[in-house]
Amino acid sequence: MIELKLREVKKDLSTKELKVAYFIIENTQALKNMSIQTLAKLNHVSTTTILRLCNKLGYKGFSDFKVDLIGSIPKKLNNEILQDDINLNDPLADVNSKVQAMEKSSIDETHSIVNIHALNNAIDLIINSQKIVIFGVGSSGLVGKELEYQLIKIKKDVNCHFDAHVTRSLISTLDKNDLVIIISHSGETPDCVELLKLADQSLVPSIAITKMGQSQISSLATFVLHTTSMEHASRLIPIRSKISQISVVNMLLTNLFIRQYDERLLLQTQNREKRKYPAKTTK
Structure with a gap:
């Protein structure tokens, strides 16, 4: 679906937008846990360029684009997927790495859309x-x-x-x-x-x-x-x-x-500091 939309608007894309479009097609799986800032950095463009591309594709923003993108990725026909790309057979280190990527992506995405x-x-x-x-x-x-x-x-x-x-x-x-x-x-x-x-x-x-x-x-x-x-x-x-x-x-x-x-919040901070690091009594 995403590739079809990209082909339909290809003639209306600028050189930079077209570059990002080709990157998206070639790196669909990796894009799942990628923030708009990371995508922009990898393609040496601004986040505004990516938002313009999303708009031309018919999306309100990068978040809506990613929802559609993730939904268009073929799912494995088995019962080994917990969620996203976390597999029930993944070793502990891989699970931790994927959770970290999801958390980072969510934080970056949230800060990028703040009004x-x-x-x-x-x-x-x-x-x-x-x-x-x-x-x-x-x-x-x-x-x-x-x-x-x-x-x-x-x-x-x-x-x-x-x-x-x-x-x-x-x-x-x-x-x-x-x-x-x-x-x-x-x-x-x-x-x-x-x-x-x-x-x-x-x-x-x-x-x-x-x-x-x-x-x-x-x-x-x-x-x-x-x-x-x-x-x-x-x-x-x-x-x-x-x-x-x-x-x-x-x-x-x-x-x-x-x-x-x-002054009241300042006092709270000072009292918390005193409780954590009580002054040593002198003999």
Whole structure:
């Protein structure tokens, strides 16, 4: 499918775009764990060139292109594949190497698609909100709990529950001065969609952390922070989506802490240092 699309738009490609296109055709397998920065570096072009190529092929970005690319790669007709290119018979060192490649690729991809405007607005919403309710299902919920824990450090009134019914009750008490944060890789998780609809009805601002592309969640949220979208639905271990979500949360929190840094946070840092390296008593 990818090769067919490349042939169709070949006459519209610049010399640099054509170079990247031929590289993609010849290195399809290797491209699965390759970030846009790495692809650009190997071809001595800018990431903008690659994004233009993706656009001419009919994709919204590099993430959407990779999803289609991975889906077009012939799968082995056996039961030895765990996920991606990790084989059940792989030795421990090979598995570790492949997991590392997946994690690095997810981080690079996430940072390449970050929307600075949306990130800034999300930070402002968190700073100005009186109450915050966070919700996610499965591993997304665990990422939500980490976000909750960190926001407590700056004394935010924040709740993250795994129970959608409890979360629904909490959201029903919120107003325009509060905030709902939804974390969902697919962007179509039924509970997440319903909770966002409830927030919208109550005029409560919302932030969605979800994969690139159109979804119910991305259309309902006030601001959307995108994660990488190349994780296959059949994966057993959500390595890519979880790492991508954590990367977004880390960017969000680090910038938030910088804006909120004050004497109290400085004291927390100093006290933590004292507990770790207590002063030696002198005789």
